[in-house]
Amino acid sequence: MIGSDLLGIEHLERSDIERILDTADHMREIGEREVKKVPTLRGRTVVNLFFEASTRTRASFEIAGKRLSADVVNFSPQGSSMGKSESILDTARTLDAMDPDAVVVRHSTAGVPKRIADVLAAPVINAGDGAHEHPTQALLDMYTVRQQKGRIDGLTVTIVGDIVHSRVARSNIQGFLKMGAEVRVAAPPPMIPAAVETLGVKAFTVLREALDGADVVMALRIQNERLMGSYFPSVREYSATFGIDRAKLHYAKDDAIVMHPGPVNRGVELSHDLTDDRPSVILDQVRNGVAIRMAVLYLFAGRPRSGPDDGGKL
Amino acid sequence: MAHADATGSGEAPRAGEAARQVLNDTGIRRALMRIAHEIVERNEEPEALYLVAIPNGGVPLARMLAANLHEVADVGVAVGVLDTTLYRDDLNHRGERPPLRHTEMPSAVDDRVVVLVDDVVKTGRTIRAAMDALMDFGRPRAVQVVGLVDRGHRELPIKLDYVGKNVPTHPKESVRLRGSGGGLDAPLEVVLLGGGTAGEAR
Amino acid sequence: MARVLIRGGRLLDPSTGRDEPGDLLAHDGAIEAVGQGLDARGAEVVDAEGAWIAPGFVDLHTHLREPGQEYKEDIASGGRSAVAGGFTAVACMANTQPVNDDPAMTDFILDRAAHDSPARVYPVAAATRGQQGEVMTEMSALVAAGAVAFSDDGRTIMDAGVMRRVLQYSTLVHVPVISHCEDRHLVGAGVVNEGPISTRLGLPGNPAIAETLHVIRDIELASLTGAHLHVAHVSTADAVDAIRHARERGVSVTAEVTPHHLTLTDEEALGYDTSTKVAPPLRSAADRQACRAGLADGTLDAIATDHAPHAQHEKDQEFTLAPPGMIGFETAAAAVLDLVRQDELTPLELVRRLSTNPARILRRPGGSLGIGEPADVTVLDPDRRWIYDPAKGWSKSRNSPWAGRELQGRVVATLVGGRLVYHVDRGVLVP
Numbered sequence: 001m002i003g004s005d006l007l008g009i010e011h012l013e014r015s016d017i018e019r020i021l022d023t024a025d026h027m028r029e030i031g032e033r034e035v036k037k038v039p040t041l042r043g044r045t046v047v048n049l050f051f052e053a054s055t056r057t058r059a060s061f062e063i064a065g066k067r068l069s070a071d072v073v074n075f076s077p078q079g080s081s082m083g084k085s086e087s088i089l090d091t092a093r094t095l096d097a098m099d100p101d102a103v104v105v106r107h108s109t110a111g112v113p114k115r116i117a118d119v120l121a122a123p124v125i126n127a128g129d130g131a132h133e134h135p136t137q138a139l140l141d142m143y144t145v146r147q148q149k150g151r152i153d154g155l156t157v158t159i160v161g162d163i164v165h166s167r168v169a170r171s172n173i174q175g176f177l178k179m180g181a182e183v184r185v186a187a188p189p190p191m192i193p194a195a196v197e198t199l200g201v202k203a204f205t206v207l208r209e210a211l212d213g214a215d216v217v218m219a220l221r222i223q224n225e226r227l228m229g230s231y232f233p234s235v236r237e238y239s240a241t242f243g244i245d246r247a248k249l250h251y252a253k254d255d256a257i258v259m260h261p262g263p264v265n266r267g268v269e270l271s272h273d274l275t276d277d278r279p280s281v282i283l284d285q286v287r288n289g290v291a292i293r294m295a296v297l298y299l300f301a302g303r304p305r306s307g308p309d310d311g312g313k314l
Numbered sequence: 315m316a317h318a319d320a321t322g323s324g325e326a327p328r329a330g331e332a333a334r335q336v337l338n339d340t341g342i343r344r345a346l347m348r349i350a351h352e353i354v355e356r357n358e359e360p361e362a363l364y365l366v367a368i369p370n371g372g373v374p375l376a377r378m379l380a381a382n383l384h385e386v387a388d389v390g391v392a393v394g395v396l397d398t399t400l401y402r403d404d405l406n407h408r409g410e411r412p413p414l415r416h417t418e419m420p421s422a423v424d425d426r427v428v429v430l431v432d433d434v435v436k437t438g439r440t441i442r443a444a445m446d447a448l449m450d451f452g453r454p455r456a457v458q459v460v461g462l463v464d465r466g467h468r469e470l471p472i473k474l475d476y477v478g479k480n481v482p483t484h485p486k487e488s489v490r491l492r493g494s495g496g497g498l499d500a501p502l503e504v505v506l507l508g509g510g511t512a513g514e515a516r
Numbered sequence: 517m518a519r520v521l522i523r524g525g526r527l528l529d530p531s532t533g534r535d536e537p538g539d540l541l542a543h544d545g546a547i548e549a550v551g552q553g554l555d556a557r558g559a560e561v562v563d564a565e566g567a568w569i570a571p572g573f574v575d576l577h578t579h580l581r582e583p584g585q586e587y588k589e590d591i592a593s594g595g596r597s598a599v600a601g602g603f604t605a606v607a608c609m610a611n612t613q614p615v616n617d618d619p620a621m622t623d624f625i626l627d628r629a630a631h632d633s634p635a636r637v638y639p640v641a642a643a644t645r646g647q648q649g650e651v652m653t654e655m656s657a658l659v660a661a662g663a664v665a666f667s668d669d670g671r672t673i674m675d676a677g678v679m680r681r682v683l684q685y686s687t688l689v690h691v692p693v694i695s696h697c698e699d700r701h702l703v704g705a706g707v708v709n710e711g712p713i714s715t716r717l718g719l720p721g722n723p724a725i726a727e728t729l730h731v732i733r734d735i736e737l738a739s740l741t742g743a744h745l746h747v748a749h750v751s752t753a754d755a756v757d758a759i760r761h762a763r764e765r766g767v768s769v770t771a772e773v774t775p776h777h778l779t780l781t782d783e784e785a786l787g788y789d790t791s792t793k794v795a796p797p798l799r800s801a802a803d804r805q806a807c808r809a810g811l812a813d814g815t816l817d818a819i820a821t822d823h824a825p826h827a828q829h830e831k832d833q834e835f836t837l838a839p840p841g842m843i844g845f846e847t848a849a850a851a852v853l854d855l856v857r858q859d860e861l862t863p864l865e866l867v868r869r870l871s872t873n874p875a876r877i878l879r880r881p882g883g884s885l886g887i888g889e890p891a892d893v894t895v896l897d898p899d900r901r902w903i904y905d906p907a908k909g910w911s912k913s914r915n916s917p918w919a920g921r922e923l924q925g926r927v928v929a930t931l932v933g934g935r936l937v938y939h940v941d942r943g944v945l946v947p
Contacts, residue, residue: 010716019413026397026414033419035450038400068400089832109834110718111788130836132718170718194721195712302406 161220371433525564572604584613595633
């Protein structure tokens with residue numbers, strides 16, 4: 001049974017993931033209607049507490065909330081506790097006193113949504129915390145793969161990029177493994193996290209080997225600041241060795257799909273033609289993002305708090 | 315083995331509960347044929363009809379009704395499926411979030427005579443939710459309601475235009491359509507269960 | 517001064533090897549008699565039934581935060597917390613604000629301590645000016661003012677050339693140089709031990725080699741210069757090995773380990789609780805085991821708490837921003853008793869590492885229950901169970917991973933200079 005917060009894929013069972021994906025199927029249909037709204041969360045307040053800037057994820061949650069008729073409020077406090085008058089926990093306690101029905105939290109440091117959830121009575125949904133987890137991204141990624149391939153069991157998923165700094169990688173690794181896929185990661189050595197095999201994946205530093213027979217190729221965004229000097233020498237070299245283009249894609253299966261959480265650094269992680277055309281499913285990912293977030297809000301937001309029998313569980 | 319349940323909650327009847335059959339397969343088919351005639355009688359323009367089934371129980375009934383209308387009036391009536399779960403008025407009062415069901419509305423709703431089809435009608439809340447859902451799809455010319463079984467105990471001012479059978483019940487009892495999980499020709503029956511399980515037809 | 521009789525305990529004196537039931541009588545600041553069935557002679561009696569009677573614990577490594585950060589702790593509150601944990605003497609580190617790199621500052625600390633602290637305070641002065649790691653401090657003047665050792669703890673002297681000269685110069689004044697061994701560049705942004713846990717948490721990792729590399733570097737420099745190097749808060753198996761080999765070669769190196777590195781691992785950080793954030797970080801189970809073995813076989817000489825108070829609002833920050841450190845005086849005994857409970861150390865040997873050895877490293881009196889020695893005595897009940905609530909403790913701060921846990925082992929009384937300064941039923945009594 002799902003708990004009351006969505007802090008990470010690490011806390012979900014396979015059956016929970018399936019339940020969210022199945023619910024998203026129904027939510028997607030709403031997006032195809034003319035009136036893209038249902039009254040389900042009418043009168044409920046969903047707060048987007050984004051300490052880290054993000055246009056796409058926040059907009060996605062906002063649209064999702066509004067399609068469920070929730071009142072969506074955006075709070076964007078200053079980035080970190082440094083030099084601020086109000087600490088993160090104080091912000092959370094203040095918010096708690098306003099009685100929201102769900103709080104979506106994004107922060108540049110791992111662990112903040114958990115700390116906030118400890119303080120808040122309302123359910124907390126993690127929209128990305130540092131390099132730790134980004135559960136709704138992984139859920140929409142799994143949903144997209146299931147949509148394209150009909151299943152996840154037995155597929156080979158290769159994730160390429162700055163794994164050590166990527167919450168998208170960590171969440172997807174856990175999600176795809178729980179759903180029965182084989183997961184590989186590929187990156188230049190400094191970008192492979194310590195003891196990564198303990199997560200259950202195989203690590204590669206040669207892209208061709210990682211792509212061999214893959215059904216899904218997921219490219220992650222490279223942040224330029226990291227490249228310069230310390231983790232990798234140059235964009236040019238990264239793109240040549242780990243960037244995905246049609247030629248390299250030949251090592252994967254013929255019907256392999258290409259994914260990216262966005263925004264794409266064109267020509268770096270993905271070649272221009274792979275960004276826009278099939279086999280890239282990037283736009284499907286975005287579309288599915290709203291459906292997944294509607295499913296998450298439906299399942300987590302606005303449930304009555306600790307009734308005598310339900311104990312906060314679904 | 316529990317049958318796929320036809321009522322709003324999708325719960326299977328409890329094992330060991332004494333089930334009394336109130337309508338058997340033949341009775342259901344006869345009722346649906348009679349209702350098809352009544353629909354044609356009341357609606358001068360059968361081409362404007364749009365059958366909208368409320369899952370799960372309404373789905374096989376709507377299909378059978380469409381087949382009957384084709385036979386009776388030689389008209390192909392569109393059939394849609396409209397899940398009302400997201401429009402329920404009790405969602406935020408329950409601990410459990412009920413599972414969602416399929417929605418598929420192949421035709422536009424504007425200016426059509428929508429005939430909602432449900433298996434068992436009790437409080438009228440499901441029909442109310444269905445009408446709200448319908449309005450989000452467009453503006454029907456008219457809305458009529460088919461209920462295979464009317465068991466009374468309305469809590470809202472909802473009336474049925476076409477009824478298969480009236481079955482007087484105690485509020486705590488439960489009435490179920492069984493067999494809706496089978497194919498188009500699978501036998502259906504309506505049963506009455508004593509004691510009342512939670513979350514049945516509303 | 518009144519006499520104090522500690523009666524009916526288990527006498528543990530590492531300086532003589534004494535381990536037997538008995539009493540201890542203190543008078544005029546010194547130990548007057550030790551043995552069985554001592555006559556009270558009008559003394560104040562402290563009941564030690566079921567408890568150990570040991571020489572007062574000496575903490576080689578503490579942060580008292582005064583001057584400059586008195587909101588976290590000051591010499592008075594730190595001293596109170598110390599005696600509540602059985603520490604009759606503490607060496608306080610120099611990373612205050614301003615840094616203790618000047619005789620006037622050392623003087624100030626000693627003066628404060630004399631008036632406000634029930635525990636003895638031995639200032640550790642900075643090894644370099646402002647702890648900037650460039651220019652060494654006036655070691656002679658500082659020792660004359662009362663400094664007992666030199667350390668840039670809090671920071672590492674990254675320039676090996678400077679470290680060499682610091683060690684060389686220290687041989688002039690015959691006091692240890694205490695090194696916080698962490699290569700800043702290898703640590704990077706690391707906040708938890710680099711390994712499976714840091715990968716799971718998505719937090720930057722601090723690799724074990726950051727410590728090991730500098731332990732090896734400083735050992736070689738100590739060997740070259742003949743100085744007394746003392747390695748602070750050892751946390752890795754490789755560092756323990758390096759120290760062991762150095763000893764075998766005859767290098768003058770001593771080392772300490774904290775109660776938390778002896779008992780906790782990096783798994784404690786899994787809930788992102790910042791009270792588990794410390795430098796060096798909590799390490800793997802294998803590292804913990806190596807530290808325990810190192811303490812048992814004498815490679816690591818002493819237990820030191822690295823008591824590091826921080827205010828609640830500071831620890832409430834994101835894990836990457838919260839300052840590292842935990843308070844430790846009042847939980848130390850309960851934590852390290854685990855080694856006795858697991859038969860890794862005898863009670864006598866544990867006491868040696870809490871008292872005799874640290875006193876020896878600092879070249880201070882202590883660690884002995886001999887007649888005529890200063891009456892610094894700790895009475896420890898090793899079996900007493902209690903729930904630790906830092907809010908009820910004596911430190912101004914509450915940052916402890918043991919908060920709310922049930923502990924086994926508690927100090928019941930502490931004497932400093934023959935005066936009863938702490939009793940578990942009455943609290944801190946002096947000043």
